[in-house]
Amino acid sequence: MKPQIKVLNTVLQRLKTLNEPCFGKLFGIFTNNNLLILGLHLENDEGLNLNYSFPAEIDYCGIFEAYSEPFDQQTILKKCNNVEVTDNPIFLSVRLTIQNDIQCNLICNNQIHSTNYTTVDKQEVYSKFVHARLRGEFQLNCEQTEESIRASFADLRKLIASGMMAFTIAKLNVILVTNDSEMNGIIGINDDPAFGDICQEANTEGPQRKTKTNQLDIIDVSIMKKMSKDGEAKNHSPVVVLDKKKLSLLKIPIKIDFLALIHKETKLSKVYDVMLESAIKNLRLYESTLQEFIKDNNIIENSLNIPETLHFFPKDCNHFLTRIVFRQPEEKLKKSRESLHDILVLSKSTPMFRSANQYQFLIKPNGPLTNVHQGLKPTSNNGKLALVKGNYEYYHYCQNNMDDSGWGCAYRSLQTLASWFKLQGYTNTSVPTYNDIQKCLVQIGDKPSSFVGSRQWIGSTEVNFVLNSLLGVTSKILYVSSGEEMASKGPELVSHFETHGSPVMIGGGVLAHTILGVDYNQQTGDLKFLILDPHYTGSEDLNTIQSKGWCGWKGCDFWDKTAYYNMCLPQVPREV
Template identity: 40%
Template sequence: MVVDTQPCDLGDIFRVRGSLELKCLLDSTDVALKQKTISRTFENLRSHVNSESCVLRVRDSPVIIWPNQSVHVTPKELSPSTLCEALHQWIQTDEQEISGKKSKKKSKKSSAPRVINLNLMMDVTKPGPLPAPVLCRTIQKSYFLSTTLPVDCVVCISSTDTIKAASERLLEVLTNQLCEMERDMLRHMTGTTLTVPEPFHFLLPEAKDLVTVFYPSGVPDSQLETQRKELHRRFKLPEDRPYFRRANAYHFANESYQDGYLRNPHLALTHPNLDDGKVYLVQGVYSYHHYMQDRMDDNGWGCAYRSLQTICSWFQQQGYVERRVPTHKEIQQALVDVGDKQASFVGSRQWIGSFEVHAVLNQLLGVTSKIMFVSQGSEMASKGRELANHFLSEGTPVMIGGGVLAHTILGVAWSETTGMIRFLILDPHYTGAEDLHVITDKGWCGWKGPEFWDATAYYNMCLPQRPKVI
């Protein structure tokens, strides 16, 4: 269910999160009366959000905004007419002490949108005398419904937007989000059970705005295909890629991944400059898997396993599969299950190659692959067209094995007129920590020329194919 489309060119983002308690007493199980009561409760929530008790607190800062009190702001150095970008000076970073003073540290420039995170809060005290409580007793059968609504709204802001303008737009989006939550909850309500709608933000291909969609909590993606098809039709998207699966939700730059793996380290690299050349890259998000991770000492034998894990992470993080990235033993067991290896293979330190990677992808993920043969490394320079077409049409990481080594190809820079080529290589032989600077500066993820390949060794490439699903 689409809540809002925020045009922003993905500049800076105001993001407000919080929770609102939905509580209502149902005196009847009649459907119309239940809907009326729930709608009245949502109306009260919207009124509360638009009342003077609504408070927005900028996270990791002393900044507090009362958006419905003629946009009152503290500290006193700020005012409603202050530009939003000035708020970054008040936000504490991990390296700074948490204090009430303005930070003197300048923000580091980044191509990713900067996010100003706010908490939605409510004043719990009111000025003036409180009315005396009134108690009454009635004997009546009723149902008490209670749930917590997750609030997550985004507003994209420009360099000229003031705190007042951004706050007013946030309240408008928040009010619309509550209306959408009401419709979604009534649609999925069964008996006296409420299904909580959860918001997800998506950045669609070639779009310059975020789209917010609600999915009922606890309902897996496999049961939401009809809703996704409706979204694909609304946004004129092809029905062969899972743009609206939960795994494809937009990842904000200031949010860390909990599993500890680096994502897309190649984005920190500068593209090679080839005469009349074009760059063709992996599409989407993957995790960098390499030697010695997961408390597993596979140094010297596990490079193809790690390349396979990187590929599996791509299918997981694009929403094609929900299973976690397989371990070495799970990979080995899959090869035993398909009859490729003997039972003694499980727990061993035996190498695998591109054919085994192909078999595991098919067995565990239901993913088919193409195998490209290269009789000697000196021929890799002539594979620009095939690899460019792969990254254009499929966009998946490519596993390449030759001799006793395996690598992952994430893209090519190739000139159709001159034949010049560079390969974007993710090297699974790295044994260090998840340090992006070391990995990119030392070439563990980097652009390599044709001389990178052993001219006399043969190579096989496994090119995974995207399933045609939404």
């Protein structure tokens, strides 16, 4: 039976941006006679292969070609021969036109057949799946040679596939073992529930993992080695061979940290094999990264730094991508990031693969709320809507048990702006504290030393200074002589949010606020402002914040007609 083809909308959106002939791979997952295409990457001259960076269960399932002249069928069929997970690979043909017409094809009996497909979005996909995050640790001890590293990783993969591994699900007394043991490989539960059900139970044991920025179900799984195995053969006495020679040793911990995408209807007894695939795929990614790093760098014995595993969930991809990164000069890291943007057909206008862009699995229990404007009712202004892009944290009075009511509103607005730059990956610098802000203004000569520890106000000018000094962010300052003049700033604010998308700090009189967006009606001249108010003193209660207007739409009458206002518009660099 031919599978039903579904394609994630972000895959199609990226294919429509292609403007020259090219080939690439498609990645998808098979469930219940459905093939869901979730990702892609271009063929590249640098040899960068992302096969092992997609979560387990997402496999190389077909190819795409963008063409201006008719494509060569034999070339397509030859390339599809490398697809191993299905006998019927997918071929998306992209005819380069103004709209980039996309045709879906299925390879059957060495023939290309046109077929239909449906488009799905992120919510539709991840409402049916769970991400399992597998973690554990092994030790790699070998010679620092390509052959020895290859053999050592092969031994690790054999160990994992040997049946000696067990997997535990966090927060539940459940252990998954090989199916040749008791209870279909499940210890701790008498039946064989659907994986989605067991994950729902696990996630109700503690704080919810879901956030407003990424509505994903994620469950933690740990890998362990069984101390004994039924029927295990007795080991013979070791044989020692002495070979005197000079060699370089490699001793590094291999930290398993990988993701798998599992359909919620999958039986728990079937998850063991998925976890094996996840661990083995992680080892292959680790090996390829390690081999490439040693080849490109002059590594002496015991000088290899321990790499970092980073999981990304770029909004223009809507799937996880795992990278293993060694510390390198920024120039090399930037080049690697640029290559990733190119291969994944992503814009280079914003960073997506810096360490600060990595997915945040843990939610700080007492931390600031994120994106509190989401869910607000739209205005009735019927104008052009321009909003903050990306994520930010809501900083307001009295957080962290600090009594700053009456003087700290501009500090809080500054912290919200700084959080936006951190969450977008433009900086690794933490959101500055009051002490950081005051020390910075003293160090640059804007304030006297007595300013540190004081309760003195700051304004948009100081916000500009701090952003530039601590984060390297430049800002544009807009001045208005009265609150009444704010009604004329619609075009400039629309332009800012469309071009840069960063929050805007505004100070006037004795008050400071954050502007998250505008609704500007060009025909009537009416202007509405989406205001985030730092003067809120309550708990992190989203319902109160929205229903009481601490984050909400305001008209031009919100501004004091007798006060002048300065707006600090942070400018966003165009880089990866």
